[in-house]
Amino acid sequence: MPKRIVVLGGGTGGTIAANRLRRSLAEEDVDVVVVDRDDDHVYQPGLLFVPFGMSTPSRLVRPRARQLLPGVRFVRSAVDAVDLQAGSVALDDGSTLGYDVLVVASGASLLPGETEGLTGGGWRRSVHTFYDLEGAAALAGAMARFDGGELVVNVADMPIKCPVAPLEFSFLADWWFRRRRVRDRVHLTFVTPLDGAFTKAVCNRELSGLLAAKGVDVVTEFNTGTVDADAGRLVSYDGREVPFDLAVVVPLHGGAPYVGRSPGLGDPLGFVPTDPVTLQARSHPDVFVIGDATDLAASKAGSVAHFEGEVVAHNVARHLQGRPLDAAFDGHANCFIESGFGKALLIDFNDEVEPVPGHFPGPVGLPLLRESRLNHLGKLAFEQLYWHVLLPGRSIPGVPSRMPRSGKLLAVAAAGGEAGRSGAGGR
Amino acid sequence: MAVMTYAGTDVDVDAEGFLTDASQWNEGVAAEIARAEGIGELTDRHWLVIGVMRREFEEKGAGPAVRALAKVSGVGIAELYQLFPKGPAKEAAKIAGIPKPRGCI
Ligand SMILES: Cc1cc2nc3c(=O)[nH]c(=O)nc-3n(C[C@H](O)[C@H](O)[C@H](O)COP(=O)(O)OP(=O)(O)OC[C@H]3O[C@@H](n4cnc5c(N)ncnc54)[C@H](O)[C@@H]3O)c2cc1C
Numbered sequence: 001m002p003k004r005i006v007v008l009g010g011g012t013g014g015t016i017a018a019n020r021l022r023r024s025l026a027e028e029d030v031d032v033v034v035v036d037r038d039d040d041h042v043y044q045p046g047l048l049f050v051p052f053g054m055s056t057p058s059r060l061v062r063p064r065a066r067q068l069l070p071g072v073r074f075v076r077s078a079v080d081a082v083d084l085q086a087g088s089v090a091l092d093d094g095s096t097l098g099y100d101v102l103v104v105a106s107g108a109s110l111l112p113g114e115t116e117g118l119t120g121g122g123w124r125r126s127v128h129t130f131y132d133l134e135g136a137a138a139l140a141g142a143m144a145r146f147d148g149g150e151l152v153v154n155v156a157d158m159p160i161k162c163p164v165a166p167l168e169f170s171f172l173a174d175w176w177f178r179r180r181r182v183r184d185r186v187h188l189t190f191v192t193p194l195d196g197a198f199t200k201a202v203c204n205r206e207l208s209g210l211l212a213a214k215g216v217d218v219v220t221e222f223n224t225g226t227v228d229a230d231a232g233r234l235v236s237y238d239g240r241e242v243p244f245d246l247a248v249v250v251p252l253h254g255g256a257p258y259v260g261r262s263p264g265l266g267d268p269l270g271f272v273p274t275d276p277v278t279l280q281a282r283s284h285p286d287v288f289v290i291g292d293a294t295d296l297a298a299s300k301a302g303s304v305a306h307f308e309g310e311v312v313a314h315n316v317a318r319h320l321q322g323r324p325l326d327a328a329f330d331g332h333a334n335c336f337i338e339s340g341f342g343k344a345l346l347i348d349f350n351d352e353v354e355p356v357p358g359h360f361p362g363p364v365g366l367p368l369l370r371e372s373r374l375n376h377l378g379k380l381a382f383e384q385l386y387w388h389v390l391l392p393g394r395s396i397p398g399v400p401s402r403m404p405r406s407g408k409l410l411a412v413a414a415a416g417g418e419a420g421r422s423g424a425g426g427r
Numbered sequence: 428m429a430v431m432t433y434a435g436t437d438v439d440v441d442a443e444g445f446l447t448d449a450s451q452w453n454e455g456v457a458a459e460i461a462r463a464e465g466i467g468e469l470t471d472r473h474w475l476v477i478g479v480m481r482r483e484f485e486e487k488g489a490g491p492a493v494r495a496l497a498k499v500s501g502v503g504i505a506e507l508y509q510l511f512p513k514g515p516a517k518e519a520a521k522i523a524g525i526p527k528p529r530g531c532i
Pocket of ligand 1: 008009010011012013014035036037038043044045046047048077078079080105106107108130131132161162165256257258290291292293300301302303304305334335336
């Protein structure tokens with residue numbers, strides 16, 4: 001009997017893991033099964049552009065099953081719970097799937113209902129989000145109608161997917177209102193639970209400078225307690241208020257709800273405690289985790305799921321053979337930061353090395369931590385790369401899974417890191 | 428790094444006053460840090476949260492952030508802010524004698 005690998009979630013990480021495993025393991029030895037509750041694979045980085053009319057919801061969605069290689073079985077059902085002891089998954093359609101190895105790839109869920117008032121009377125009127133398809137589409141309408149007043153971009157609390165996306169939204173809003181010649185009537189404020197625009201010192205300095213240059217005010221260490229749409233204000237748990245006419249809120253994130261229904265699998269927020277190096281779940285050796293579902297400090301980003309893919313596929317194969325796990329993840333993340341006016345920045349970092357200036361992936365590559373047109377083109381090209389290189393589980397030529405050091409001005413971090421350490425960090 | 432004396436006990440602290448060695452902590456130390464932080468007398472609810480902070484630190488090597496703290500302790504976020512007005516995760520960690528919780532990105 002062939003062994004069976006069950007992948008929970010057919011989004012970025014699940015698709016990458018399943019395709020890599022299918023390519024490396026023979027079909028007579030191993031079945032690869034992907035479970036997802038729907039058949040709509042959304043290119044989530046594109047959601048940022050929808051409110052500005054630069055993309056449309058229909059353009060961002062493709063069938064999930066079509067992104068899987070032949071020989072990967074797709075099961076369309078929601079997951080009800082995992083039984084770690086029995087090695088099986090109960091599905092909402094009433095069936096049970098046994099597994100030899102489980103790959104948890106069910107991402108992060110948005111929890112707007114957990115913030116008081118967020119989904120109240122103002123929801124989709126004066127209070128919006130661009131973190132899902134319907135939200136981004138509704139916000140496009142609200143942005144088109146908005147021609148003056150207080151626009152607030154708020155992160156309810158960490159962790160969130162793509163931590164730079166709310167900053168990008170702020171940069172693009174500045175550009176967009178200028179283009180419409182109403183910028184002087186719009187006051188932009190970025191409201192964050194962190195103590196700066198970004199947690200890492202050198203990058204924080206660069207991005208804070210950009211926000212200031214674009215006239216975006218910043219409110220830090222703001223933990224959103226209530227969204228009061230009637231009065232038009234955000235209220236923090238420690239009683240501070242920020243007024244708004246239009247609020248763009250990134251809701252609280254948690255893991256997939258079934259994680260909480262699966263004894264021993266998750267942490268209190270529903271993320272799955274994961275070994276940061278091997279990507280094996282801490283709860284059981286037969287379980288591996290990829291993407292936003294982990295509890296790792298690494299960014300919740302598609303690029304991270306891509307780099308993790310190689311490690312997970314390799315270690316799952318080793319585990320099936322009963323051999324020690326020898327592939328190691330280093331926390332590598334790579335993000336384009338759209339800054340408006342046809343420009344973008346690029347950051348590339350891992351658990352050890354914070355984002356620094358230089359070039360990527362080597363000395364003659366794209367400029368790091370600096371606005372450039374090349375990076376904007378890179379961000380746009382990422383969409384095709386996503387469907388045709390990342391999802392099939394291939395490597396990007398010249399871009400290794402482990403973070404490249406060549407081309408990076410590492411001394412900048414050494415100099416800035418010290419100064420940053422006292423100010424940056426936790427809450 | 429510096430040494431502070433709370434309730435007759437010497438403890439090593441970092442630049443922001445967080446204990447660097449959780450084993451040097453005792454209840455008298457907690458009570459005095461709380462007074463220095465302007466919290467005053469610690470109530471049963473404070474002690475409940477402090478206990479959770481120390482248990483989580485022992486199990487996971489880091490103190491929880493506010494949302495996880497609320498879920499694990501059963502004390503709602505709004506009440507956590509009443510108990511520790513300068514920020515529950517930070518202030519409770521300081522009083523519980525564990526390192527400052529790290530933000531994540
Ligand atoms: C606005 C925005 C902008 C972004 N920009 C970027 C960017 O520029 N660059 C970048 O690298 N990343 C970006 N990201 C982040 C990136 O999209 C995610 O990190 C990535 O998709 C994570 O992959 P994943 O597989 O972990 O989760 P997902 O791709 O979200 O997949 C999770 C899957 O699990 C399924 N699932 C969940 N629960 C169940 C259940 N109970 N039963 C069955 N199936 C279930 C879901 O249907 C989903 O298909 C952005 C995200 C957002 C929201």
